[in-house]
Amino acid sequence: KEKRYDYLIVGAGLFGSVFAHEMTKRNKKCLVIDKRDHLGGNVYCEQKEGMNIHKYGAHIFHTNDKKIWDYVNQFAVFNNYINSPLSLSKGKLYNLPFNMNTFYQLWGTKTPTEAKKIIDKQIQEYGVESPKNLEEQALSLVGKDIYETFIKEYTEKQWGKKATELPAFIIKRLPVRFTYDNNYFNDRYQGIPVGGYNTIIDGLLRDIETRVGVDFFESREELESLADKVVYTGKIDEFFEYKYGQLEYRSLRFEHELHDMNNYQGNAVVNYNDTSYPYTRIIEHKHFEFGKQDKTIITKEYPENWNKDKEAYYPINNDKNQTIFKKYREESKLSENYIFGGRLAEYRYYDMHQIIGSSLAKVGEISKDK
Ligand code: UDP
CATH class of the missing domain: 3.40.50.720 (NAD(P)-binding Rossmann-like Domain)
Structure with a gap:
């Protein structure tokens, strides 16, 4: 045929x-x-x-x-x-990815030497040599403060599993930088x-x-x-x-809201890193395109358990x-x-x-x- x-x-x-x-x-x-x-x-x-x-x-x-x-x-x-996302954790705003701005906001450190000293000390105190899960991986890469402020709760919320039960590779996506550079990606x-x-x-x-x-x-x-x-x-x-x-899979639910204002959060992406918020991020779409509209649409991103009737995201x-x-x-x-x-x-x-x-x-x- x-x-x-x-x-x-x-x-x-x-x-x-x-x-x-x-x-x-x-x-x-x-x-x-x-x-x-x-x-x-x-x-x-x-x-x-x-x-x-x-x-x-x-x-x-x-x-x-x-x-x-x-x-x-x-x-x-x-x-x-x-992309230069912000992070809201325990009532304070920080720059992402982890860089000199974040370290200043966390510890008041002003130079790479000061920041490195804190991170290295924490890695020595909490890190392990061959990390077997996400928690061990994070503690070995960035130490306790960064892990507890930005990673632990966000990750457990995102994946619905304990950080000790998640594979280490997920966190390898997170860059750490000793420059004042808020660009999330390292790509050209x-x-x-x-x-x-x-x-x-x-x-x-x-x-x-x-x-x-x-x-x-x-x-x-x-x-x-x-x-x-x-x-x-x-x-x-x-x-x-x-x-x-x-x-x-891990699923997500997106709740879109139209607001009668021209600027809701001043940035395209704000991560909500602690568990006092049920969502992981709020996206304000217009900022991806430098939009000048009178109104704005935001989207709250809620991680969800997956079943066959839901979208399979991760x-x-x-x-x-x-x-x-x-x-x-x-x-x-x-x-x-x-x-x-x-x-x-x-x-x-x-x-x-x-x-x-x-x-x-x-x-x-x-x-x-x-
Ligand atoms: N992550 C985190 N805190 C953050 C952002 C990311 O702990 O503020 C961790 C989390 O485990 C997440 C992973 O890094 O699953 C990858 O996040 P990313 O935002 O790079 O990926 P996306 O979810 O946008 O695909």
Whole structure:
């Protein structure tokens, strides 16, 4: 039977959209489907009151890789937004990431030597040589004060688990700096696409057939019969009908509020680090784009337990889940007709630039052996 498409792409997030774009350029016919009623996956923004609302959480693009930067710049102009979040902990405001400003606010230290002395002393007192969990990792990297002010409660709230029960690698994302530099990321390139992330998705999927509101699992056979190969970007355990067990995720609930004022918190991102607040962050969307609107929309981000009816945001990459995931991954390698990629199919805590990189790599891998 004649197949109408070379690729059926399940999921219109960044992995699927980049894949579809690249394969279309290589004269392959693609159909992209998504169960949501919009394209773009979690980078999708909703337009309200003249602002782009990051509906699935703050997305700040950053990369060190010139190739990836040039790639996204084909589709949008980026503004010069630099992420400099604030932290509210036990009634006091601090700069993030941990840098000389934070150390001044914490201890009154004014020079790198003074700050280093305190941190080194605390690392010696509380750190361990080979950290086995997030708590030990944090104490070994930054010592007790920073751990207790910024990390312990935020992390336990975020993940719903004790810091001693979480893998150490989560905290490796947090930079510590001995300069007065509030730029959260160390990467060379950073910004928010002018016109919002939808501009990039629209650019990627222009001239490609897409269908939204289509659940792959509701008509799997029919959909699969349309194409030679299937690119699946959803949850890998669901694809295999949970045969090796269910993978765990952490979910989030976003509460959006419209305020009749032009500036609510003076910054795009404020972290709420202690447990007296049920949310981890408040995002004020207009500040991502230096908005001058009369009103403002903020979003409170509440961590939540995940179940099958909720969005799966963060994979919980502990040993138990990794063991299950490896079984699915082995099985996923058995058929050439299925390609798996993206945060949910690879069960990885990915940033946007990494997803784009992994999609481009996958296309490269496939196109070379033809
Ligand atoms: N984290 C923390 N305090 C903070 C920000 C982050 O302890 O103020 C820890 C926390 O464990 C979190 C991890 O660092 O899960 C990664 O946070 P980041 O904000 O980099 O990632 P995101 O949640 O935005 O993907």
